[in-house]
Amino acid sequence: MKLGIVGLPGSGKTVLFRALTGGLNPGEQRNRQDPGLGVVKVSDPRMDFLTQYHKPKKVTPVHVEYLDIAGLTGEGKQGRSIGDKLLSIIRPLDALVTCVRYFDSASSGKPSPLSDYRTVEEEMILSDLSIVEKRLERVVKDLSRGRKELSEEFDLLTQARDLLNEAKPLRLMKEVEQNEKLRGFAFLSAKPQLILLNTGENKSPEEARQVLSEFAEHIKDQPNVSIDWLYADMEAELAGMSEEEASEFLVDMALEEGAKERIIKRSFELLNLIVFFTAGEPEVRAWSLVRGRTAVKAAGTVHSDMERGFIRAEVVAFDDFKSTGSLVAAQKAGKVRLEGRDYVVKDGDIMLFRFNV
Ligand SMILES: Nc1nc2c(ncn2[C@@H]2O[C@H](COP(=O)(O)OP(=O)(O)O)[C@@H](O)[C@H]2O)c(=O)[nH]1
Ligand SMILES: [Mg+2]
Structure with missing residues (x-):
């Protein structure tokens, strides 16, 4: 899962990045223009249990990659669109984390979170608009030369352009996700988005929640957007501590856990992801999968050969595995199932794929 942190200059993106990742990965060369990359292992108590049980040579949790992306200017209003370099960085991302200053x-004085957010949104909308208009021009030309097969795309693009011209994001148009002809554009205003209110230490949780409710009103019709808040500065400090220091710090601050885990969880929900496991003596590994995908697709995430030569999957739910205490006991209790390619994978399934290539 790859998430990009975007937002206005000075909104606290780099501080947020440190809060979520602990900072840049060691040894990484960094060109000022390039986004910083941080990889976070997703902790999961179920993995701990499986590791205890199998004592594997290797343990591989799910990874989340965060990119610290500078470059939004807030100058969308002046008609400046996002540059190609920035676009090429943002396009392939699974989702955006939009950092908003509170x-x-x-340098910038009192915060105005919702208006800042609108500025960012506007810049993305303008960027999408310029792509739509460029493509429309091409399509109109080709239509006039008799390429009738383009008429559906023409209708869709026209609809998209009208929406964008009303300063509305493309995630409001369901065809953008559903229709082959539009999906390929990877529009920014259609990307799943987690809005994070970067809250100053002198603001109370109540104040933060009050601002969030204004945001909730603004995004209420939009799918694939969620909002949350955190004290990024404090969390960044936390991320730099040893485990011992961190737990003391949490007690002092009367917090239960850092925001990192919560934000990862929210991202999983936003992207509609679940986790399944493969577990044995060589490796215990967690994998993410879009909810609703079948066993054969899960096999494909592990290895393309497994998808191609899929025969069946042996599946046991993690909870059944844990409560019976061993694979043999789970088998005896009839909890290990043989499933075919169309079985819909559930969160926490432990899977063994049988395949033949
Ligand atoms: N008080 C406070 N200051 C913050 C917080 N996050 C960022 N800052 C400050 O805001 C400035 C800009 O932060 P930075 O992360 O570099 O912003 P970026 O341009 O979006 O990457 C820095 O001086 C930070 O110390 C926060 O949560 N609380
Ligand atoms: Mg920065």
Whole structure:
């Protein structure tokens, strides 16, 4: 899962990035223009249990990659669209984390979160609009030369353009996700998005929640958007501590857990992802999969050969495995099932794929 942190300059993206990842990966060369990359292992108590049980040579949790992406200017209003370089970085991402300032800043003064968010949104809308218009021009030309097969795309693009011209994001148009002809554009205003309110230490949780309710009103009709808040500065400090220091710090601050785990969880929900496991003595590994996908697709995430030569999957739910205490006991209790290619994988399934290539 690849998430890009975007937002206005000075909104606290880099601080948020440190809060979520602990900072850049060691040894990474960094060109000022390039986004910082941080990889986070998703902790999961179920993995701990499986590791205890199998004592594997290797343990591989699900990874989340965060990119710290500078480059949005907030100058969408002046008609400036997002540059090609930035677009090429943002396009392939699974989702965006939009960082919004809710702390007083020396350079920008008092925060105005919703209006800042709208500025970012506007810049994305403009960027999509310029892509739609360019493509429309081409399509109109080709239509006039008799390429009738383009008429559906023409209708869709026209609809998209009208929506964008009303300053509305493309995630409001369901065809963008559903129709082959539009999906390929990877429009920014259609990307799943987690809005994070970066809250100053002198603001109370109630104040943060009040602002979030204004956001909730603004995004209420939009699918694939969720909102949350955190004290990014404090969380960044937390991320730099040893485990011991961190737990003391949490107690001092009367917090239960860092925001990192919560934000990962939210991202999973936003992207509609579940986790399944493959487990044995060589490796215990967690995999993410879009909810609703079948066993044969799960096999494909592990290895393309497994998808191609799929025969069946042996499946046991993690909870059944844990409560029976061993694979043999689970088998005896009839909890290990043989499933075919169309079986819909559930969160927590432990899977063994039989395949033949
Ligand atoms: N008080 C406070 N200051 C913050 C917070 N997050 C960022 N800042 C400050 O805001 C400035 C810009 O932060 P930075 O992460 O570099 O912003 P970026 O341009 O979006 O990457 C820095 O001086 C930070 O120390 C926060 O949560 N609370
Ligand atoms: Mg920065």
